[in-house]
Every structure is written in C-alpha cells, then in structure tokens.
Amino acid sequence: MSEPLLVLDNVTKNYGAIEALKGISFSIGKGEVVALLGDNGAGKSTLVKIISGGLEPTSGRMLFEGKEFLARSPAEAKAAGIETVYQDLSLCTNVDVVANFFMGREITRKVLGVPVLDERAMETVVGKALASAGTRIPSLRTNVEHLSGGQRQAIELNRFVHWGGKLVLLDEPFAALGVEQTRRGLDMIRQVANQGIGVVIITHIMQQAFQVADRIVVIRQGVVAGDVARNKTSPDAVINMITGETLAGAGPAG
C-alpha cells in the first residue's frame, strides 16, 4: 500500500445507548480502491457519513493526509477533497442536469460586481463530461425528474468523476444501474483510482467488490471483522467474515 490518505483510528458512534460503531480502525491509501462490505445494519453507512461530514463520531480520530481531520459538515469534507455518492441519490429533481452537476459549485461571471450564473460555460463542461463517460441524455436542460433511474445515477457518477478530489466515497452506487452501465461504472472507479484518488465503495454484491477493489474491509456489528488484500482472499472467505463464521480480525483465508 502506498502512503495512507485517510486513517481511521478507533472511531465510534453511539446513538443513545446503541453502539452503531464500536471502534473502527483501518486506512485507505492514495489510488487504492477499498470495498467496504458488511451485512445490513453493520454500520457501513454510518461510517461513510462520519467521513463525509454528515455525522460526527462519538470518539476516535481520523487522519487525512497525515493531519488530524474532522468534517463538521459536508461542505468541510468537500473542501478537504472528499466526494461522496450516496445510496439515496443526491439530486434535485426540480432543476436540470446542468444545475445538478454544478450543485454548490456553479461557474459564475461578475456582472456589475454581482455573481451571475454562466449557463453556457456550465453546459459545455457537462456536455463534455457526459460524452467522455459515454452517458447519453437527450437534453441537458431537462429537469432530472423526467429522467430514468439509471440516467440519474449516471449523472451522480459522472459528477464525482468530474470533480474528483482526493478521496471518493461511494455508498452502493450501482443499485439502479443496468449491466452495461455497471461495467462502465466499475471502469470509472478504476480510472479514478489510477489518478491517485482513494476510493471507498460500499456494495452488497461480492462480484463487484472482487472486480474492482484492491482491498476488502468487512464490518460486522460495528467492528472491523476483516481487512484483507483482494488477491489473498476469496468470496467464500469474505462471506464467512460478513456472517461471522470466522473470528473477527482473521487474516487471509482460503
């Protein structure tokens, strides 16, 4: 593994008396793809929200690029270079594709000192980004509410590829995609990682994890139940880690 980009050190999260995360420690390197696996309720989404600024951890610390890091809001995480694609899509269906692509980062030009949206410049950028990813959407000016689930997810994926940053978190990004689009999505992830960006992908589909990840981290009941390089493990071993048939912390198996 290259130098670590993000290090989690004993991160916990309690909701009242319930311990959602009991102490998670692992790290992600630059250009590394980590698949985060675990059963429903294992704490994967909570963990993603903590890294992306949606939730604050109860205790523990994180190091981002070697420095102490805690995002109090998604804006702070974004400013640090962490992009997130959530499982329930983060699109505003009442505005068009271009507006969604640039949400919160609009290109503006000054007119009499007032920032004014530069629609033409934004449309050009979006058109190029979608074309290079092979996504076809009839008109960039249609409101997202009129697009299909797959098209919507494609917009989200293209958005993170375009903005990049340093670390990308993907929470079940392919739930609504077809076979071909999923393949393209996995290619996109590889391509992003090759640029030196760290990728964390949450998925339920073992095959996807093995196709794209360098390392597989399994979370069970709020702790890391396994942290293994992909080429040193097998789907069966990982399933055992997820369901708890192997002891937590067990190394390479099978």
Place this chain on the structure above:
Amino acid sequence: MNPRTRKALEFVLDNLVWFMLLFVLVVFSIFIPNYFQLGIFANIIEASSVLGVMSIGLALVIIAGHMDLSVESVAALSAMAVGILFCSSGIGMGVQLHPEWLMVPVSLLVALAVGGIIGAFNGYLVVKVKMSAFIITLASYIWVRGLVLVVSGGRSAQDLAPAIRWFGIQRLIGLPLTAWIAVGCFVVFSLIMAKTPFGRHLVMIGGNETATFRAGIRVNRNLIIAFVLAGAIAGLAGWLLAIRTSGATANLGVGLLFNAFAAVVIGGVSLKGGVGTLPGVYAGVLLLSAINTAINLMGLPANFTQVIHGLLVLAAVLLDAFKQTIRQRLA
C-alpha cells in the same frame, strides 16, 4: 411529436399564467364596456403594487420549501411605524427632517428594518430551532398584528409627510412611482432567482434539502436570508401601503395574506417548494387585479371578489396538476 411542437408546448406550459392573463384581458375588453382603456390597464398595475411586492417575499420562501404567513402583519407593522413617525395628525408624531427628502430614505429604512428583524426572528426559529415554518409564522402573523394594535392603541395616523407622499403622486409614463417600485422589485428579484447562485440554491433547497446540504451548500444561511428578505420585502410593501393610504390604521392590509397566497399559487409556485418563477407570480398578481377591476366596472357587489378569488385558486391548483400530467407525457 416533433421537437418544434414540443418546444412550443413547453413554452406555453412555462408561461401559462401570462396566457391566462392575456385571455382574461381580451375577454374583459370585449364584453365589459369601458374596460379597454389605457387608464384601466394602468390602474390594474397601480392597484396591484402592494400585493405584488408582498407576493415576491412570500414566493421566495415558498420556493425554498417553507412558508411565511406573517408577511401581511409585518407589512402592517412597518406601515404603522412609518405612519407614527412621519404622519402629522392622529397618533402621528410628525417627525420633521431637514432637508425634507431625507425622510424618504429614513422611512424606507425603518420599514425595511422592522420587516427584516421579524424575518430574521422567523428564520432563526425555523432553521436553527427546527420548528415548522407554518406554526412559527402563524404565531408571528398573530403577535405582529397584535403589536400593531398595541402601538396604535387602535387609532390611526393620518397626513403622511408630503416628501414621502410624493412617490404616490408623481407619475412616470402614466404610472405612479410606487407602481414602478413594484415592477422594479419584480425585475430585480426575478433576475436574482433565475441568474444568480443564490437564487439557484434556493430553488434546489426547495427541491431536495438533503442533497443541497450534502453538496456543501450552506442551506441554513440561505434559508435565513430568504426569511429576512421576505420580511424586508413585506416591510417595503408596508411602506407602499402607508404612502397609498397616506397614513396607517390598525387594521391596515387585513386580508392581503390570502390574496398574496392566491397570487403565488396562481402564478405557478408549488406549495411543496422548488417550483415556480417570479414573473409567473407577477402575472398572478396582475390577473387578480384585472379581475377585481372587472368586478368594479360591472358594478357587481365587491363581496363577489372573494368568491371569484377562491375559485381561481382552486382552478390554479387543478391546472397545475393537469400541467404535470402533460409534462410527464412530454418527457
């Protein structure tokens, strides 16, 4: 369907209120004697200036996915503040400033500040304390009106300083300056909503607040600004109201809230948030005003107005649902 008819159809759908306004004006001009005069049309615009300004603020907050029921009372309080300070009879204190024109910016500032402060109070409670905008602003609607009664003691202020009154009397191309102020507000805020990041963010917050928060947009800040703007704009409406009536009474502007709501809904703003444009709202305001004028001209009892407005709101909501189904078929 070929692209051109589709484009034309979308254009009609996007500007449906304007077509309705045009239709209504044509029908009235044909069937009501004396309706087709420049003076009548000028009157329609003039009579709608207070309501128009108030509707802008209301529309901003509704587009951002919230609600402001307090705008009517806020306008009344601002008008009362201006009335008490600058009226010379009744409960007016008759404050004089030299030079006289200084009273214009000072009174305007007072009105905007009164509105802005109440807007900030509403916004803080809704956004930071996370209470329902409906309840908070309903409370404000009641207590602010109460405050108007308290400070006025139920009496009125008359004879507004001539320097301020001048805005209601001086005409430019057939319209008093107060009407131009309303038109100017619509132009400025329409541009803000359509062309600036702030406006775009408000629309997106109204559409999906979670998504905008995740995207790093400062949702709370934008929403509080929207509430402050709604309050300040209501204050401006109060200022215009004081000029129009040359003073202020304790029950000034009662009922404007429902007209403002009607105008906003007729103008194509969805109460669910995220949908609607300010030019549409202006068309809604003008539509209401055009109908009022027609009722006056026909000599119908004024009581009919309310029945017609109510039916119009109903029609607007039904039309909106119909528009949605057409759009779905277009996509």
